[in-house]
Amino acid sequence: MPTSPGRLIHEDLTTAVKKPKKVVFAAAADHTYPPPSIVPNAIPTPRHLTAKAVENHKGWTLGATETDVIKRTIHKLTDHLLDTTQCYSKQAKTPLLLVYERALEMHPVLREFENEWATRCIITAHLKATAAAARAN
Numbered sequence: 001m002p003t004s005p006g007r008l009i010h011e012d013l014t015t016a017v018k019k020p021k022k023v024v025f026a027a028a029a030d031h032t033y034p035p036p037s038i039v040p041n042a043i044p045t046p047r048h049l050t051a052k053a054v055e056n057h058k059g060w061t062l063g064a065t066e067t068d069v070i071k072r073t074i075h076k077l078t079d080h081l082l083d084t085t086q087c088y089s090k091q092a093k094t095p096l097l098l099v100y101e102r103a104l105e106m107h108p109v110l111r112e113f114e115n116e117w118a119t120r121c122i123i124t125a126h127l128k129a130t131a132a133a134a135r136a137n
Contacts, residue, residue: 042112046059081102087124087128087131
C-alpha cells in the first residue's frame, strides 16, 4: 500500500504488526546467568576458570591417578576429533560436543562438575598447548 506524501511510513504499520496471541510470564529464577546446574549438588564452577591445570582449581576433588587417566583420555579424544592447531574458541561445535559426550561416557565422574567445567578446562589447556606448538613450527 503506497503512502501518501503527507503520511509517515510508520503510520501504515498499525495493520502490519500483529500483537502476540499469548503472553507468557516466567519466574525470575528462570532468567539467571549462568543457568542453575542441572545436576543437584554439582561441584560449582570456579569463579575464575582458566586454562591452567585442572588439578590446580579449587573445585577439583579427584586424586592424582584418576586425574592422569581422565586427562589422558580427554587428550586422546581431543587429538582424534578436533583440530589441534586451533584454540578452543575456534573449534567446530559438533566435534567439540562429541568430545564432551565421549568423555562423559568414559568417565561418569565428570558429570559431578557443574556445566562440565572440568572437561572444558582440560580441553582448553590441551588445545592451548597444541595450538602454541603448531604456531611455533
